[in-house]
Amino acid sequence: MGPGRVTPHPSVSEPAVVAPGTSAPSVCLGWQATGGTLPIREGSLWQQFSSGYVEAMGLGTSRRQALDCQQLFLAGERSSGVFQIQPLGSQPFKVYCDMTAEGGWTVIQRRLDGSVDFDQLWEAYRNGFGDLNIPYVSGDFWLGLEKTYHIVQEGRYNLSIELQDWEGNSQLIQFLFSLGGENTAYTLSLLGPVSGELENALGDFRQLPFSTRDQDNDFKADTNCAKHLSGWWFSTCGHANLNGKYFRSIPRQRHERKQGIFWKTWKGRYYPLKSTTLKIRPRGTFPHISSCLAGRV
Ligand SMILES: [Ca+2]
Numbered sequence: 080m081g082p083g084r085v086t087p088h089p090s091v092s093e094p095a096v097v098a099p100g101t102s103a104p105s106v107c108l109g110w111q112a113t114g115g116t117l118p119i120r121e122g123s124l125w126q127q128f129s130s131g132y133v134e135a136m137g138l139g140t141s142r143r144q145a146l147d148c149q150q151l152f153l154a155g156e157r158s159s160g161v162f163q164i165q166p167l168g169s170q171p172f173k174v175y176c177d178m179t180a181e182g183g184w185t186v187i188q189r190r191l192d193g194s195v196d197f198d199q200l201w202e203a204y205r206n207g208f209g210d211l212n213i214p215y216v217s218g219d220f221w222l223g224l225e226k227t228y229h230i231v232q233e234g235r236y237n238l239s240i241e242l243q244d245w246e247g248n249s250q251l252i253q254f255l256f257s258l259g260g261e262n263t264a265y266t267l268s269l270l271g272p273v274s275g276e277l278e279n280a281l282g283d284f285r286q287l288p289f290s291t292r293d294q295d296n297d298f299k300a301d302t303n304c305a306k307h308l309s310g311w312w313f314s315t316c317g318h319a320n321l322n323g324k325y326f327r328s329i330p331r332q333r334h335e336r337k338q339g340i341f342w343k344t345w346k347g348r349y350y351p352l353k354s355t356t357l358k359i360r361p362r363g364t365f366p367h368i369s370s371c372l373a374g375r376v
Contacts (some may be wrong), residue, residue, distance in 0.1 A: 136315055145162070146164060146166055147174075147182055147283050149361050152176075152178055152182050156183065159176055160176060162174060166233060174226075175220070175222075177356070182360055184234060185222075185358060185359050188355065190325060190356075192325075195219035198290055198324070199291070200292065205223060205228070206223050207221055208223075224289060225261065226339070228261075235255060235257075235270070235362045236255070238253065238267075239252075242352055244346055244352060244353055253274050254269050254270075255271035255362055263292075267288075269285045287313070289311070292310070298313075299314075299316055302309075308323055311323075320339075324339055371372065
């Protein structure tokens with residue numbers, strides 16, 4: 080069975096924990112040989128994907144791919160950088176992992192220096208664009224809606240939004256979210272209360288489809304916000320746009336500033352922000368286990 084195929088395992092109903100010194104079944108030896116641990120998250124996921132997970136991780140072949148950056152963190156990785164992951168049902172792809180004290184964040188958007196044009200069409204926003212990693216220098220990028228969608232299918236994820244202005248101030252907003260597939264126009268749904276110091280600027284809506292200049296899914300009937308701004312989860316045009324035009328200094332003209340990166344409830348509609356990061360991490364994790372399936376396979 081190839082990576083990514085999922086077959087529910089009939090005999091596994093809960094996460095298995097292996098006592099120190101317990102010998103693991105032979106199917107697990109490939110995993111043990113890597114010296115790694117097997118991170119497990121939501122219990123329901125374990126039930127659903129246990130067997131497929133093992134296959135996806137390539138046990139017995141010394142080949143394994145993490146499902147996201149949090150799994151790499153749980154497996155002991157502590158350095159931020161570019162890693163290859165493979166969510167279930169997806170081809171492997173590279174992501175930038177922001178390893179923090181609290182865990183491994185998978186970065187889905189980053190604006191640092193204006194090195195990448197974010198005025199892109201639907202296909203580009205679906206597939207991703209930009210520089211995940213110029214060697215030794217990290218640039219601007221959009222991971223891609225389809226890749227993000229595949230990652231967040233595996234559990235309950237927090238979205239963390241970090242903003243910086245030009246005076247050295249930063250702000251943070253976090254909330255539990257889900258992302259629909261392309262058939263929903265990658266609708267972003269807020270699933271819980273918004274935390275952080277920053278008021279929500281997505282508007283009063285709990286669900287927002289994504290729009291680009293060639294796909295108008297916003298809630299403003301007479302116009303396409305993305306045609307004048309960029310691809311984003313627009314409700315009406317004025318709440319937030321973190322994919323806007325990058326300005327290295329604040330333009331004097333209001334109509335220019337309007338096109339910039341903004342978050343209305345922090346610095347206002349006409350303040351182009353200096354940098355932004357969007358990153359995701361599963362909300363809950365089971366303690367990772369130190370061996371394989373302990374007789375359950
Ligand atoms: Ca519209």
